[in-house]
Amino acid sequence: FDDRTDARALAKHLLRFGAHESCGKCFPCRIGLQRAYEMVDRPGDLDRDKLEALLETLELGSLCAHGGGMPAPIRSLIAHFPDELGVAPGPEPTEDPFLRRPEERRDDDPGGRGA
Secondary structure, eight states, X not given: OOTTOOHHHHHXXXXXXXXXXXXXXXXXXXXXXXXXXXXXXXXXXXXXXXXHHHXXXXXXXXXXXXXXXXXXXXXXXXXXXHHHHTOOOOXXXXXXXXXXXXXXXXXXXXXXXXX
């Protein structure tokens, strides 16, 4: 990527691909990827909380790695290009290891990153 890469267009491409390639067996993947694409495709700012809730549902509720893995690149784009995507910066990571989100976990947490 370089300074000409449009992060929102990239997110739309990934979500459109994900929705198209879904086998349709589970609701989170079949409906969730299409809804995520629609959220990113709309003009204006993204609702970070709604998008994150949708990504979490995809990650936890999908039956295969396709739906479960699609949130990772979208979260990465949100983390690295929040201004281009029109999302507010996320909350600061908490120091309580039991309240950290999975992507905030560290190796020294109880149970490590895989806990």
